[in-house]
Structure formats: structure tokens, C-alpha cells
Amino acid sequence: MLYDALYEGATADAGYDDSRMCTDDAIGPLNPLTTWAGAEFGGAKWNDYWDERRHLPDVLENYRGSVYLVWGLQDWNVDPYHAFPTYQLMIDAGINARAIAGQWAHNYPDQPDRHSELGSGYGLEAYPNMSRMDWAVELFQWFNYYLKDIGDEPEPMVQIQTNDGRWHVEDTWPPEDMTWHLADIGTDWTLTGDTVNGQGASVTLVSEALSELTHISGLPTLHLEVTTQACQGGQIFATLYDNENNLRLGHATMDVRYRDGGYDAKATSPFSSYTMLMEFNPLDVVVPAGHTLRIDLTENGEDYLPSPCASNPLGGLTVDGGEVGLPIIERPKSHDSWFLAPPWWEQQPIPA
Numbered sequence: 001m002l003y004d005a006l007y008e009g010a011t012a013d014a015g016y017d018d019s020r021m022c023t024d025d026a027i028g029p030l031n032p033l034t035t036w037a038g039a040e041f042g043g044a045k046w047n048d049y050w051d052e053r054r055h056l057p058d059v060l061e062n063y064r065g066s067v068y069l070v071w072g073l074q075d076w077n078v079d080p081y082h083a084f085p086t087y088q089l090m091i092d093a094g095i096n097a098r099a100i101a102g103q104w105a106h107n108y109p110d111q112p113d114r115h116s117e118l119g120s121g122y123g124l125e126a127y128p129n130m131s132r133m134d135w136a137v138e139l140f141q142w143f144n145y146y147l148k149d150i151g152d153e154p155e156p157m158v159q160i161q162t163n164d165g166r167w168h169v170e171d172t173w174p175p176e177d178m179t180w181h182l183a184d185i186g187t188d189w190t191l192t193g194d195t196v197n198g199q200g201a202s203v204t205l206v207s208e209a210l211s212e213l214t215h216i217s218g219l220p221t222l223h224l225e226v227t228t229q230a231c232q233g234g235q236i237f238a239t240l241y242d243n244e245n246n247l248r249l250g251h252a253t254m255d256v257r258y259r260d261g262g263y264d265a266k267a268t269s270p271f272s273s274y275t276m277l278m279e280f281n282p283l284d285v286v287v288p289a290g291h292t293l294r295i296d297l298t299e300n301g302e303d304y305l306p307s308p309c310a311s312n313p314l315g316g317l318t319v320d321g322g323e324v325g326l327p328i329i330e331r332p333k334s335h336d337s338w339f340l341a342p343p344w345w346e347q348q349p350i351p352a
Contacts, residue, residue, distance in 0.1 A: 197316025
């Protein structure tokens with residue numbers, strides 16, 4: 001909530017320009033607070049602050065250039081769901097786009113020194129294969145064509161990396177041949193616990209053992225049937241694990257007021273039932289045969305604000321059931337989508 005104030009304090013030179021005020025200087029820092037606390041009462045729409053900063057519709061309608069998306073699937077600064085399905089939206093709008101998405105954080109593909117700092121479940125398992133010094137070659141060809149009209153126009157594609165470090169290339173992502181595997185909570189997934197609240201109560205979901213190696217590629221869904229408590233709000237933070245080795249795979253979060261998805265919050269009532277249509281951040285992960293998956297449901301999650309009801313002992317959500325959807329692709333070792341990226345330590349310039 002204090003981002004605007006902290007950023008101003010860190011970057012201002014205390015000159016004449018800083019003495020000037022505009023409307024956004026006054027209302028900007030308040031917008032995260034009003035959206036968080038009063039979303040169901042239109043808190044996100046009390047002014048045009050957010051609408052003025054949403055540029056994607058204008059890009060899709062008016063932009064006639066090219067776009068090269070570079071994204072870290074472990075980025076906690078700008079979430080991966082900002083890149084996908086935006087990639088396909090641009091292709092559909094006639095914008096030539098390419099994407100490269102590796103298991104790095106808020107970094108570029110050619111920063112092995114930063115990639116090496118990642119922890120287990122946050123990209124470590126993909127290191128050092130995530131570092132792509134050959135990315136500069138692609139950029140050189142990209143800029144040659146679009147800035148100098150040299151060479152052939154680059155073809156659209158998505159290069160994406162699995163959580164264990166392997167690279168595959170797809171025409172789009174999530175891949176067009178992806179199929180959904182849907183499973184019910186309470187039958188296919190066992191449910192332990194029933195309430196999620198700010199006092200530490202949590203719920204655990206565990207899948208049946210996977211019959212074969214499973215490649216999850218896309219944005220898994222988690223549709224939860226929940227009931228509010230006396231404080232009618234609540235939030236779910238879902239963390240997906242490979243249960244066999246307790247390896248974190250990804251996360252999703254939702255305030256019950258945004259239960260239908262999209263940007264519009266809706267009011268809730270005490271002791272009422274709702275369906276929360278949750279979606280995980282983009283995942284490209286491989287889970288071995290025989291392993292089970294686990295989803296931990298908590299009120300508070302890493303790097304996210306709690307719900308307005310989190311500190312209220314009468315708050316929380318009871319989980320009554322639901323459905324887990326996994327986007328699955330088949331990519332055997334012989335599939336031509338796999339490719340070997342040159343190891344970064346073999347791509348370094350030779351010292352003079």
C-alpha cells in the first residue's frame with residue numbers, strides 16, 4: 001500500500017519538480033487501500049486511477065509493431081499471468097510476437113549470477129539450464145528486421161522451460177493440444193480440515209497417485225465451494241506441491257469478493273455459499289509417475305495482502321468441496337518440441 005510513497009522517497013531529488021502536485025499524487029497512494037478494503041462497494045472505481053493505467057486494450061487495438069515477451073516463471077514482481085494469455089491475444093490481434101519464459105525471477109535470460117540465487121521450488125531445480133546467453137543472437141536478428149529491415153521476419157513462437165530445467169518450443173502457450181484433467185475434491189482429492197482463516201486454520205488437498213509422468217503446462221484451475229462465516233469476507237491462498245518431495249510448484253490466490261474472476265468485486269453475506277473460480281499462475285512442471293500432488297489452502301500467502309477479514313476471529317471460509325483442473329500435454333522425449341540450449345558457461349566471451 002505504501003509503494004507510491006516509498007518509491008517517491010527513494011527517487012526524489014528534492015528539487016522544484018517535487019513541490020508540484022497533481023491529482024494522482026494525492027489519490028494514487030490511497031487506491032490500493034480503497035481497492036483492498038472497499039472493493040465490493042466499488043472501491044476500485046472511485047476514480048479512473050486504475051483504468052488510466054490499463055494499456056493492453058489500446059495495444060491490441062492500435063499497435064502495429066512487434067513484441068518480444070521476456071518473462072520469469074518465478075517472478076514475484078510482475079506475475080507470469082500478465083504474460084499469458086496476453087501472448088495469444090496479441091497474435092490474434094495481428095501483432096507478431098515471440099516469448100521466452102524460463103524459471104528465473106524478475107531478471108533477464110542472460111543473468112546467470114542472479115539465476116544462481118534462487119531457492120528450491122523457486123527455480124533452483126532448473127539452474128543452470130535456465131541461463132540463455134544465446135538470447136542476444138535472437139535479439140540481434142529481431143532488431144535487424146524490425147529496425148533495419150534486414151533479413152527475414154522472425155516467426156512467432158514461445159520458448160518455455162519446465163521446472164526441472166528442460167526447454168521446449170511451442171507455437172503458442174498454453175499449447176493448443178493441451179487437454180484438461182478434471183478431478184473432484186472429496187473423491188479424487190482427499191480433503192483434510194474444513195476452515196481457512198487468519199487465525200491459522202488451513203485445509204489440505206491431496207490427489208491420487210499419478211499413473212504416469214504428468215506434464216502440467218498452462219494455468220491450472222481450482223474451483224472451490226466455500227461458505228462464509230460471521231465476517232462475510234475471506235481469502236484463499238493455494239500452494240501446489242509435489243507431495244512426494246514437498247517441492248513447491250506454484251500458487252494461486254483469490255479474495256471471495258472476486259469469486260467470478262475478472263475485475264469486478266461482488267458483495268458477500270454471512271453464512272452464505274459461493275463458488276470461487278480460482279486460477280493458478282502459469283506453470284510448466286513435470287511430476288513423476290507414482291507421485292501425488294498436494295494443495296495447501298491458507299488465508300495469508302507469501303507476498304500477498306491478507307483479506308480485510310483476516311484479523312477478525314469471526315472471519316474465514318469453510319471449504320465444502322470443488323474441482324481441480326490440470327492442463328496436461330504429452331511431450332515424450334522423442335517429441336520435436338524439445339531442444340538443447342547451449343550451456344551458458346560455454347557461451348561466455350573468451351578473455352583477451
